[in-house]
Amino acid sequence: MTAAAPASAAGTPAAARRRRPPRWAGVAVATGAGRMLAARGELVMGMAIQVLIVSAVSALWRVAVEANGGLLDGYDARSLTWYIAVSEAVYMAVSSRIIEEIGADIATGAVASEMLRPAPVIGVRLATQFGATLPRAVANLTAGCGVALVTVGAPPSWGALLLALPAIPLGAACNLVAAHAFAGAAFWLRDAGSAWFLYQKLIFIFGGMLLPLQVLPGPMRAVAFGLPLMTMAYVPARLASGHVEPFLLLVQAGWLVVLTVLAAAVFRAGERRLQTVGG
């Protein structure tokens, strides 16, 4: 009988397990999604607000486009309406209070107790929040795209809209991760309660939530295109507005990696500090 040849390290069952996403991630995503689906009132309220916002903001842009000969920086009334429907839906899929909540959890010690789990604090938080974001995104898109369909008809390009589908969860993920990195300041400042206002407003302008980045004046546009905020509203909205630009998905993926590394580093340093000072 011959001894079995030793399997290469990459082929061992242990290595295969390491490559698979950890089980807690799936459980956390499912838990977040389940909680959000159970809060039907919140979803319905979000949809109603979405209808109002998309109606108001898209009306503003439609009137502006009409007054400018039907075209504004490459957008017509139909493409701008679809732009706003998707930018608002993706942005509002992420809880607007997330930075405030993370800050409060850090300040009250809730994060310190989460450190006892056999899973990274930020990993579980991101997975749970991402799970909660998905039903919100679907509800918001249903409401926003419904308004767009009723007011201006079908999207400018079905192909571009297809490209927007992966851009929507990617955009929400970038927003979530960046919000965690931003909120991590609470490890040092103890009060990040109001920081979310500033973060939110940065996305308004530099993230392209209220206006396409092409509308910004030259230097501001250059800054906006160099910031990760563009991945959170502009990219999915740009694609949904009929622009077939698949490279934007790569831009999102790249920023997601960078932001994840940053947020993980902030939380690692913050957790070390909590351990040092006793939380």
Place this chain on the structure above:
Amino acid sequence: MSSLTGLPATVRGAFAEAIANPKAFWAQVGVMIANDLAWCAFWVLFFRRVGEVRGWDADRALLLLAIFATSAGVVLGVFANSRHIGRLLADGGLDAALALPVSPLPHLLVRRMSTVNLGDGLFGVVLFLATGDPDLERTAIFLVGALASSGLLLGFLVATGSLGFFAGRGEAGDMGFHAILLLSNYPADFFGGATKLLVYTALPAAFVSAVPARLVDDFDPGLAALELLAAAVALFAGWAIFTAGLRRYASGSVWTQA
């Protein structure tokens, strides 16, 4: 003793509570000012690109923002509970006020102040002084317009929140709050059809910001009378719905659970 006698003391207490931590107070005021500056940036960028549309340009949009920020600051800052009436009813928060020898609605309204929104009010006045081309007449119209706008917003929030007495839940109040604040941010002349009808009637966002802004720029006595009438109707509706609801209110006795 009048049931309103204790109000000044309640206001003083609420203000003392709001500024108990001066550092946090000014930080929150500053954050709200930064928030409002982002809206200023949006309107300047928007009109810089699209030019004057339907009688609106960047100056008038900033005037709209100044009036809206001032009235939102007064209502959500000084009468902070006005946006929480639906939740207070649902959670039994009204019970504590009913046990006091004061009129419940005024007491509830002044019981809490919101420091974040006080920053809004401050910003609105400063924005008008900085960009609203203030002279005696324009300043007087701005102040009366902001006052009418505040009354309307307060009445509307109390009315929609008080629907919780009948529905048993606070969603109508939350929805009313979000809807009127959202729509008040934009010039009503940009809306058409059903939305335009809505913002001049059931959801009177036009009277919160767009109409007072137009009055400051181009005073029209008829429109001014309509603005004051809208504010009076909203205030009366708020008071009447709250009073009618209070008659049928049955306590949840939540506060006795402790």
